[in-house]
Amino acid sequence: MTPTEYEYLRKFLRDHSGLDLSADKQYLIESRLLPLARKAGLSGIGELVQKLQGGSSALVTSVVEAMTTNETFFYRDKIPFDHLRETILPGLLQARAARRSLRIWSAASSTGQEPYSIAMCVKEMGAALTGWRVEIIATDLSQEVLEKAKAGIYSQFEVQRGLPIQHLMKYFTQVGELWQLNADIRAMVQFRQLNLLQDFSHLGTFDVIFCRNVLIYFDQDTKINIFNRLARQIEGDGFLVLGAAETVVGLTDTFRPIPDRRGLYKPNDPRAAATKPALAGAAPPRMAVLAGR
Template sequence: MRTEDFQLISSILKERSGLVLTEDKVYLLESRLTPIARQKGMETLDDLINEVRLRRKEDLLNEITEAMTTNESFFFRDNTPFDHLRDKVLPELLGARSNVKRLRIWCAAASTGQEPYSIAITLKEMQAKLQGWNIEIVGTDLSQQVLEKARAGLYSQFEVQRGLPIKMLIKYFTQVGEMWQISEELRNMVTYRPFNLLDNFSILGQFDVVFCRNVLIYFDQATKTQVLDRIRSQMPEDGTLFLGAAETVLGVSDKFKPVAGHRGMYMTSDAPALRKVG
């Protein structure tokens, strides 16, 4: 791929999604965009890039952006955040919100739904403690295509084998042909909506817990800071943020601080002094 072609596509991706594409990822451009070229009746990827350069059609730019920002996901990824949610975050919030009995949890870049459904399963397993509570899980993603799959809650054998305990599969999924579908009750626990992390966060409302895992690694430093600062603006002072294992707020944002002994978990920097001690 010519340098000018790579620069054109990478600049479009950066502008529309925040994704920073380095030149060692040329293979991703070729593997993910060539099928789009063929769907459009074009012979080569060069034809697709020329079309972008000449016309900049919005629907085509959307397709390219979605193709490049679709990332893999699997159930209970890394396990630890879900353990922390169950054992530490939720018990604290249940005490702090006992008067209103309402919580909101946001999964940014929810992809095909495995993360929000992992949270839903975690909550379902705690249902005896959550009687009378209104808990909303919101999953967002840039890609309409992955959100449609998430809403359907339909997964292949390979997908359910990745991270999902067999007892959870049997308890919460039904086999549909060669696929597995998560129960309607759990599907109804999650609301999916399209959202770009470069957009205005205020339309989403406030969240007590935010999962923004394995997303920041694709952004440059300035975009990481902006996203973290915007997340903080949508959280109360006792909110909790979960990031991916390879991500951190250190040197990026002063709006959050790590929770000692809880990898990938962060509290707001102005949280009450007694919070999360121990």
């Protein structure tokens, strides 16, 4: 791969996925795109670049998906889910008592472990949410990982990473050497393809947004842009959950950290989102909770 080809691919990935590669990541592109080029019957990355420059839409999707990191596991990092159980859901149960509904967004949901972990946390609330409508929207750039997420089928290795054994026994059914989430948990999550670089206002407003371990791959201007747009999609008293290595501090004043709650943020102007009307024509939640990356 020539320096010119590498610079083209760096810009291509930044424009199409937000991925901001440093100048020394040529080996990463080669390791992920060379197998893709060969699978497509191309001689190498040079010809792959020529096809991209020629406007091959199929290759655009394949290249972006090949370069996207989809590392995830159930209850990843534990602390955000402690916040969900101990701070977020109890607070919203009081704040939303009149309307008895919640909307939660898992952005960059990958193969589904995060939104399904959220769904299981909601399910564990039991009778406290009887009669409530809880809508969990999960989005990702990659259609390939979304298809896996929708199926809710995971290997022994995947269910061993972070998933408590009691939840495995309670919410999964063994199918040969694999494990499938039970239908009631899968029905709690709606999966949609979405690029965070593009407009997401059509999703409506949310009480909780999980946007974890994705912004670390973006440059500063892109992070700021996404934070500012997220602020317009969250209720004024809602919650933003970021990854352990992510922060709004020094980037935007649209959110403020919650003291003693690492990775948990509140919108700074509660009037901005609290007065927003509900999304017109929004699809109804796929389930009512009667007892969910």
